[in-house]
Amino acid sequence: MHNVIRNFKKNKELLFMVLPVTVWLILFSYLPMFGIVIAFKDYKIHKNGFLYSLIYSKWVGLKNFEYLFKTDAWLITRNTILYNIVFIVTGLIFSVTFAILLCEVANRRLAKFYQTTMFLPHFLSWVVVGYFFYGFLSIDKGFFNQILKIMGKEPVLWYSDPSPWPFILIFMNLWKGTGYGSVVYMAAIMGIDKTYYEAAMLDGASKWQQIKHITLPMLKPVMIILTVLALGRIFNSDFGLFYQVPRDSGALYDVTNVIDTFVFRGLRTFSNIGMTAAAGFYQSIMGFLLVLISNYIINKIDSENALF
Amino acid sequence: MTRSEINRFHNDDLRKRRVGGNRFNSLPLGGEICAHLMVGLFSFLCVFPFAFVIIISFTDEKMLVENGYRLFPEKWSLAAYKYIVSSGEQLLQSYFITIFITIVGTLMGVLMMGMFSYAISRSTFRYKNFFTFMAVFTMLFNGGLVPYYMVCTQLLHLRDTIWALILPLCVNAFYIVVLRTFFKTMVPESVIESAKIDGANELRIFFQIAAPIAKPGIVTIALFLTLGYWNDWFQALLFIENNKLYPVQYMLKKLESSIEFIYMYSGYIDPVKRVEIIASLPTEAVRMAMVVLATGPIIFAYPFFQKYYVRGLTVGAVKE
Incomplete structure (x- = not known):
């Protein structure tokens, strides 16, 4: 004492x-x-x-859970996980590709300019981004429907037709996240020892061979770590993307409702707080388990990068 | 990523070097053109929507009603901006709220997290592991939105107060980890020890020695916080009803949904009132002009803080 x-x-x-x-x-x-x-x-x-x-x-x-799993749990889980898997895969491909391209562009000034413009969407809120894309998707005034009209096609009711939305959401995610992702990979590429490339060049390796046999293998650890970390958050999603960009349109819930938006809507309507909390609990627990599992995996691969 | 890799990255300015080290190892001409096309196209796509919104905001309202949104409007107009200048009380009020919460929140956040991170970076602090764990654990597990909402409204009574926009965003475990890394790597233990011998207490060491040395880290976190506050609308969505407290982003969000509301329910509203209500709402060009005015400051400030931001991102990936 x-x-x-x-x-x-x-x-x-x-x-x-x-x-x-x-x-x-x-x-x-x-x-x-x-x-x-x-x-x-x-x-x-x-x-x-x-x-x-x-x-x-x-x-x-467990009554709240019984109710949850009888109703929406399957749909929101499916949407959340499928979107996240596609986001992880496309995000990885885009970020790495653009990072490599940006590092290869000979004119450094231009490369810096490209990087700055690509990074820009990351700094905007989803409300603003929603407005940006409303300019294209607006049903009576939007850019896309005007083009369709000129081509003599029927206009698309963008905010009530669910079929294009998976693609729109995937595109929006790439649009906002690629600049951010490529910055991290560029940092890793800059960290690669230059002598590898010099040696490869002396041996007559082409640029493509250098990327394939030096850059990509050297990036592998970073790619694995970031992917595993993203897998740990597979039950979470970007609320603004799924709520604000589709303008909370009820007709699109089938393809836009994820756990986060489900919980928010339940909270807003106060219809069934218990079930809403159960959905939140389900998300937190699954997220926690996945983080533990991914950390375990990282520990196996490369313990230096593990969280704990 | 290891620390040495990151240091190498920061030491070599992006402009000064390229992979392969010399100009003889550059892409063949076809590849170079291809790379420019791909990156250029994507960069263009990233700024094009904003350019489009700017064009819409300068388009004559009649043209918008007749032709829709066009890249090359037949008639330009400054009417939207004139309207905002003459009757934009809500925008002004929202700007004031946003600037207020951004400044107060950033200062509070930097001060609180700076002290915390400094303390847990000190090797002589007996409870450093406990407090580090306490912060890091919140990155792994959270109670979810419903209990959070209940605590904020029922226990802390934050609903419809300005604190609902400030407090929830001022601490973040990730920022704490980044700051701690800065303190650990930039402030030598020996400097702190000698200050102690000279009789300075920990608070004084923090403010007069550690914080100035770790200034790049503090600037980075201040930028993260500023951006977070400027772009936040979720806290307002949860807690704010009073339109005097709307931050800019939430005001924009409200603007859009009230118009949708009128649009959707126009059948049920008295027609005389409907015209009145629609007439009182900002028109198309004005809405887009407000988006431009809300985004403008970020766009102008952003090239200057991008460097610090990137550094924060890469340091965050470093682990002790």
């Missing part, structure tokens, strides 16, 4: 410095973690506040 007090005293300045963030973490991260039991309760909002409501709401066991 005496020791504990002495240690506290010895570290009191540093303890004081960690205090604000600690309080923040408790309020905004750890209390909600305990709030996860809402998923097992028939949560009723009580005027006495959060803790009172949490403690005095009735336990209902």
